[in-house]
Amino acid sequence: MAYVWSKALETGHAAIDTQHKQLVETVNNLLDACSKGKGRDEIKKVMGFLLQYTVKHFADEERLQQSSGYPDYLNHKKIHTEFTQTAKNLAAELEEKGPSIVMVGKINKVLGDWLIQHIQKEDMKIAKYIQEKSK
Ligand SMILES: [Fe+2]
Numbered sequence: 001m002a003y004v005w006s007k008a009l010e011t012g013h014a015a016i017d018t019q020h021k022q023l024v025e026t027v028n029n030l031l032d033a034c035s036k037g038k039g040r041d042e043i044k045k046v047m048g049f050l051l052q053y054t055v056k057h058f059a060d061e062e063r064l065q066q067s068s069g070y071p072d073y074l075n076h077k078k079i080h081t082e083f084t085q086t087a088k089n090l091a092a093e094l095e096e097k098g099p100s101i102v103m104v105g106k107i108n109k110v111l112g113d114w115l116i117q118h119i120q121k122e123d124m125k126i127a128k129y130i131q132e133k134s135k
Contacts, residue, residue, distance in 0.1 A: 002028045003112055009119050011127035016064070019057045020119055026050045027112045034099035034107065043099060047091045050111070054087060061126070068130050076122060083118070086110060 003024050010017050030050060033043045058080040065073045090110055094103055 001108065002031060003116065009116065011119070011123050012131060013064075013127040016061060016123060016127060019053075019060065020115075020123070022053060023050070023057060023115060024112075026053060027107070027115060031104060031107055031112070034094075034104050037099065040095075040098055044095060047094060051084075051087055051091055054084060058084065061123070064130070065126055068126075068133060070126055070129055072125065076126070079118070079122065083114060086114075 005021055005024055009020065009024075011020070026046065026049060030043070030046045032038075033046050062073070062077055062080065064070075065076060070076070087110075090106060093106075097103065
């Protein structure tokens, strides 16, 4: 099932929100590629982009946390590192086994749901901190 972007996912920090939208869209593209039986090459391409973009986004977000003096930076960075590993493992599994209903379920749970929850729980805190600080 595709994820729908909504106001509830907006942190209010323009750069973060733009990247989050791109991430959600890429997860949707991956789900689409897997559930519509696109070729393995296409799936690998989308998954590769997702991994690469995730690394870039996390690095940008971490830089922002550091430059603003965000107090929970180390914990947030740890969460990012763990997720990156999980996503890499899933990419390897997907490449090995190919698309299936089970894999689509895993993409939903491990990548999509995680991303939505992370945005709503953790990333909102960063944006709020930066906003408060600039008042
Ligand atoms: Fe984050």
